[in-house]
Amino acid sequence: MSPGEMFTHFGSAIGGLAVIWAMFQQYIPPQLREHVERYTHKLVSFVNPYIQIVFPEFAGEKLKSSEAYTAIQNYLMENATAGAKRLRADSIKDSSQPLILSMDDHEEVTDVFKGVKVRWSSNKTTPKSMSFSFYPKTEDRRFYQLTFHRQHRELITQSYVKHILTEGKAIAVKNRQRKLYTNNPSDDWHSYKQTKWSHVVFEHPATFETLAMEPTKKQEIMNDLIKFSKGKEYYNKIGKAWKRGYLLYGPPGTGKSTMIAAMANFLNYDVYDLELTTVKDNTELRKLLIETSGKSIIVIEDIDCSLDLTGQRKKKEEEEDDNGKEKDNPMKKMEKEEKKGSKVTLSGLLNFIDGIWSACGGERVIIFTTNHVDKLDPALIRRGRMDKHIEMSYCSFEAFKVLARNYLDIEDHPLLPTISRLFDETKMTPADVAENLMPKSDNEDAETGLRNLIEALKEAKELEERNKAEEEKRAKAEKEEQEKKEHGDEEEAKESRASDKEVKENGVINGGVAAQEVKENGFAA
Numbered sequence: 001m002s003p004g005e006m007f008t009h010f011g012s013a014i015g016g017l018a019v020i021w022a023m024f025q026q027y028i029p030p031q032l033r034e035h036v037e038r039y040t041h042k043l044v045s046f047v048n049p050y051i052q053i054v055f056p057e058f059a060g061e062k063l064k065s066s067e068a069y070t071a072i073q074n075y076l077m078e079n080a081t082a083g084a085k086r087l088r089a090d091s092i093k094d095s096s097q098p099l100i101l102s103m104d105d106h107e108e109v110t111d112v113f114k115g116v117k118v119r120w121s122s123n124k125t126t127p128k129s130m131s132f133s134f135y136p137k138t139e140d141r142r143f144y145q146l147t148f149h150r151q152h153r154e155l156i157t158q159s160y161v162k163h164i165l166t167e168g169k170a171i172a173v174k175n176r177q178r179k180l181y182t183n184n185p186s187d188d189w190h191s192y193k194q195t196k197w198s199h200v201v202f203e204h205p206a207t208f209e210t211l212a213m214e215p216t217k218k219q220e221i222m223n224d225l226i227k228f229s230k231g232k233e234y235y236n237k238i239g240k241a242w243k244r245g246y247l248l249y250g251p252p253g254t255g256k257s258t259m260i261a262a263m264a265n266f267l268n269y270d271v272y273d274l275e276l277t278t279v280k281d282n283t284e285l286r287k288l289l290i291e292t293s294g295k296s297i298i299v300i301e302d303i304d305c306s307l308d309l310t311g312q313r314k315k316k317e318e319e320e321d322d323n324g325k326e327k328d329n330p331m332k333k334m335e336k337e338e339k340k341g342s343k344v345t346l347s348g349l350l351n352f353i354d355g356i357w358s359a360c361g362g363e364r365v366i367i368f369t370t371n372h373v374d375k376l377d378p379a380l381i382r383r384g385r386m387d388k389h390i391e392m393s394y395c396s397f398e399a400f401k402v403l404a405r406n407y408l409d410i411e412d413h414p415l416l417p418t419i420s421r422l423f424d425e426t427k428m429t430p431a432d433v434a435e436n437l438m439p440k441s442d443n444e445d446a447e448t449g450l451r452n453l454i455e456a457l458k459e460a461k462e463l464e465e466r467n468k469a470e471e472e473k474r475a476k477a478e479k480e481e482q483e484k485k486e487h488g489d490e491e492e493a494k495e496s497r498a499s500d501k502e503v504k505e506n507g508v509i510n511g512g513v514a515a516q517e518v519k520e521n522g523f524a525a
């Protein structure tokens with residue numbers, strides 16, 4: 001048979017089938033048609049050894065976007081699209097990648113799991129008529145279809161599907177654009193003055209690699225974060241909410257904010273920067289907490305400045321008020337009451353950290369920063385609430401080496417021993433070190449940066465010595481003054497004792513004379 005004849009036969013066979021199908025659709029009653037379809041399907045399944053699972057794009061009563069579909073899309077995008085011949089390019093909201101490539105409709109790819117080959121196809125159907133639809137944007141019903149041999153049923157349904165869903169979700173987290181949230185008073189009229197989260201894209205470049213800190217301390221923090229982020233089962237087992245508190249303390253410019261950014265980048269979490277002073281009361285605080293999502297870091301910076309939280313200070317203030325003349329001042333009284341009723345309190349904040357609501361969402365890190373750790377109420381920072389206390393200290397030589405690598409691209413230099421000695425003798429914050437290392441012009445080389453730093457360190461050392469000398473002088477003067485005062489007091493006391501004695505003696509003598517007179521004269525003079 002010639003190819004031309006073959007083509008003609010094939011065409012007429014297809015035409016014949018189409019006519020039969022059209023007649024079947026038109027003349028066979030729907031109930032009977034359903035039966036025929038069901039039995040044909042059963043027959044096909046009996047002879048076909050392959051099983052198929054369908055994952056629709058929209059599921060549930062309200063046809064919500066299916067998480068499984070998105071996870072499969074992500075998984076296939078990373079693992080299987082290399083084998084696809086036709087790809088679809090989409091830009092997806094909240095993704096860090098400008099374009100996402102996925103399999104085009106009716107395209108097929110294969111994947112291998114534990115030596116078993118499976119087939120994925122991307123399909124769509126378009127419903128014939130729909131008077132109304134829940135479907136957003138399109139009426140097409142897309143779905144992924146997974147096909148595998150029935151002898152691997154258990155492996156695929158129990159392990160493979162779970163594997164792709166977990167992997168797909170992890171890929172989504174990795175690729176998503178992270179956000180930095182801040183709470184601001186709303187300008188919405190019906191929620192006037194209530195604070196709400198608003199966000200921008202989180203793009204801070206700090207990493208643990210660029211963070212200046214002793215390597216062992218840095219590694220310890222990274223290990224702690226890894227243990228936490230992988231600890232879902234562990235937290236479940238011990239019956240504790242999946243969250244961890246960090247207290248970062250140290251002088252300004254030692255890298256507390258930089259550390260938070262490095263942590264967020266390391267964990268791939270969003271950041272919620274909570275400004276407590278704009279939060280009206282504990283109820284609002286709780287509302288803000290509930291609105292935060294999992295995989296996030298909630299930060300309260302400079303917590304010592306969020307007044308009314310430091311229980312001790314508050315107590316002291318109250319005592320002063322109660323003892324002072326404010327006690328009877330109605331204005332002060334009202335102000336105090338208002339403050340009491342409308343501000344976030346220490347107990348509200350403690351509730352925020354480990355109350356029953358704090359467990360919702362899970363996988364959250366809470367960070368407090370302060371420049372004055374001694375001013376905080378011990379209840380706020382006790383272990384269990386703030387699980388790890390991290391001191392951000394002045395720049396050490398080890399930490400400096402990280403900055404030298406970041407700013408000057410150097411690992412070694414003949415000036416480093418001088419710098420090392422100066423770091424042992426004086427204190428400088430990493431922020432100041434960084435500022436000195438930063439090239440001031442395009443033609444400034446690494447050595448100039450190092451020399452600038454040496455100069456600055458020497459100046460800092462001199463200043464420290466001068467301050468120390470002045471401090472010592474002041475302390476000495478105070479001591480002398482005190483001694484003088486004590487000496488003066490002693491002299492005065494001596495004099496006073498002497499005059500008392502005299503008075504007493506005189507008094508006794510005079511008294512004695514008077515008594516004698518009374519005795520002699522029979523009356524007092």
Ligand SMILES: Nc1ncnc2c1ncn2[C@@H]1O[C@H](COP(=O)(O)OP(=O)(O)OP(=O)(O)O)[C@@H](O)[C@H]1O
Binds near residue numbers: 253256258392
């Ligand atoms: N440990 C560090 N590693 C790398 N860079 C640092 C470090 N500390 C400070 N810096 C640099 O100094 C700048 C200021 O530091 P940062 O804001 O993190 O300090 P801070 O301790 O949070 O200060 P503050 O208490 O005033 O908020 C940063 O932008 C960064 O460039």
